[in-house]
Amino acid sequence: MTLDADVAAQTARRRTFAVISHPDAGKSTLTEALALHAHAIAEAGAVHGKGSRRGVVSDWLDMEQARGISITSAALQFTVDDVVLNLLDTPGHADFSEDTYRVLAAVDCAVMLLDAAKGLEPQTLKLFEACRVRGTPVITVINKWDRPGQEPLALLDEIEERLGIVPTPVNWPVGIAGDFRGVIDPTTGGMTQFTRTPGGATLAGRESIDADEAARRHGPDWTQAVEEFELLTSSGQSHDQDTFLAARTTPVLFAAAVLNFGVAELLDAVTTMAPPPGPWTDVEGRPRPVDGPFSGFVFKVQTGMDRAHRDRLAFMRVCSGRFERGSVLTHAASGRPFQTKYAQSVFGRERETIDEAYPGDVVGLVNAQSLNVGDTLYAEDKVTFPPLPRFAPEHFAVVRPRDTGRSKQFRRGIQMLDQEGVVQVLVSDRRGAQSPVLAAVGPMQFEVATHRLEHEFNAQSVLEPLGYAEARRTTRAAVPTIDAKHGAEVLERTDGTLVALFSDRWRMGTIAADLPEGSLLPLFGTE
Numbered sequence: 001m002t003l004d005a006d007v008a009a010q011t012a013r014r015r016t017f018a019v020i021s022h023p024d025a026g027k028s029t030l031t032e033a034l035a036l037h038a039h040a041i042a043e044a045g046a047v048h049g050k051g052s053r054r055g056v057v058s059d060w061l062d063m064e065q066a067r068g069i070s071i072t073s074a075a076l077q078f079t080v081d082d083v084v085l086n087l088l089d090t091p092g093h094a095d096f097s098e099d100t101y102r103v104l105a106a107v108d109c110a111v112m113l114l115d116a117a118k119g120l121e122p123q124t125l126k127l128f129e130a131c132r133v134r135g136t137p138v139i140t141v142i143n144k145w146d147r148p149g150q151e152p153l154a155l156l157d158e159i160e161e162r163l164g165i166v167p168t169p170v171n172w173p174v175g176i177a178g179d180f181r182g183v184i185d186p187t188t189g190g191m192t193q194f195t196r197t198p199g200g201a202t203l204a205g206r207e208s209i210d211a212d213e214a215a216r217r218h219g220p221d222w223t224q225a226v227e228e229f230e231l232l233t234s235s236g237q238s239h240d241q242d243t244f245l246a247a248r249t250t251p252v253l254f255a256a257a258v259l260n261f262g263v264a265e266l267l268d269a270v271t272t273m274a275p276p277p278g279p280w281t282d283v284e285g286r287p288r289p290v291d292g293p294f295s296g297f298v299f300k301v302q303t304g305m306d307r308a309h310r311d312r313l314a315f316m317r318v319c320s321g322r323f324e325r326g327s328v329l330t331h332a333a334s335g336r337p338f339q340t341k342y343a344q345s346v347f348g349r350e351r352e353t354i355d356e357a358y359p360g361d362v363v364g365l366v367n368a369q370s371l372n373v374g375d376t377l378y379a380e381d382k383v384t385f386p387p388l389p390r391f392a393p394e395h396f397a398v399v400r401p402r403d404t405g406r407s408k409q410f411r412r413g414i415q416m417l418d419q420e421g422v423v424q425v426l427v428s429d430r431r432g433a434q435s436p437v438l439a440a441v442g443p444m445q446f447e448v449a450t451h452r453l454e455h456e457f458n459a460q461s462v463l464e465p466l467g468y469a470e471a472r473r474t475t476r477a478a479v480p481t482i483d484a485k486h487g488a489e490v491l492e493r494t495d496g497t498l499v500a501l502f503s504d505r506w507r508m509g510t511i512a513a514d515l516p517e518g519s520l521l522p523l524f525g526t527e
Ligand code: GDP
Pocket: 021, 022, 023, 024, 025, 026, 027, 028, 029, 030, 143, 144, 145, 146, 147, 255, 256, 257, 258, 259
């Protein structure tokens, strides 16, 4: 097989996706269930019994060593029916930060996980918005169906009304939330009945029964499920691959991840519906064919918090060609060579070794001192991919050097953190260069910033949170009006964006009334 044909074939087998959800919806549980399930079916359908979880994890380590594939917390890779799934982690909870959004710039599809009782929650909405801006197709999973929750039709209405995307059920639950019997299988018109398997087994018991048998066993629950499902499909709410890929419809599945119910169905949906990696568009709007020479971009940089190990790990999504460890790539931003072999052999542990990778895969590049978020690496034909978008910050704090004698180190540190995308840096003449405002999506970004200022740049800092809750992009003409008001000010981000900050929505509303239309715009997305 020629290199191009190999790359084309490998690309076609790949599905790169992330799970977007609000904390506690069950993302970790689902991730584990997907990976364990994939692993279990890879083992010729072997069903693991109690206590097998540990075994599976160590199997992964063996797999990593045997195949030279890295399984890091940033990306899990597993194979199902000859399809290679790359599941990228979207940090949530206390780890929610700009990185969480950036991960979404590196996937081809997202799985939106909802809690059946809670429906759409704030973090889900934000992450969905990041998907919408990129036109990423979204598969919806309604989780925790084994617990009391909302009506399925009400959940679908909420999705349609609040997200403006048409939900198209792929299956439909038999039994209300809290009494999950199984799902309608539209491919047969029958039912997949789920049974609990004891003690943390990796596969749910699944039995396919025909409609008559389902009616006999589940009576009114079956009838109601069929009626609801038919109501939706007859009004046009059935899966359509084109509208899904265009992000106008979202296939919906029902699950109880903790019981492994619906997990096989989701794996099936991801492998059959999620798109394989396609050509990635460069800064000039030209698509880079997947089977062209190698290219990739960095979507996340992780710096060791430990002073003794100034390691810097850059996570790169492969966009085209075959990545081969040891090859020398070009760093588009500097034009300098980037040695993949040197980096790996000096700092790489076995866990981090990747011998080869294809479009859609994630490669962890160690010792990546020169790489920043958004950077492109390529071989042969030069290419630069667009910078990653900046996201709307929600936390703001003034930062100052603790010791004014160290202000040079402090300024250099702030500049580096800004370039690396650790935090956004906002300045104004009014506040002066010694007291920039740091802006973040999640407060953890501040912790990382002050820690690194102290340990890497030898500049201890003092952080003073600012009571702003709203941020908008504004125009130069609006600056004097906004700056003259209480509870508001305008600062400039280093990319030139003028960012207006307001203490609250009400304050913003009254100030907006004194400004010409269009003076306050969303910083990101279509909020
Ligand atoms: P994350 O914060 O989204 O990663 O959520 P976790 O996976 O940590 O799950 C949060 C809690 O919900 C845990 O206690 C899980 O055991 C529980 N959970 C997850 N999935 C289900 C489910 O399908 N049914 C029920 N009843 N509980 C679940």
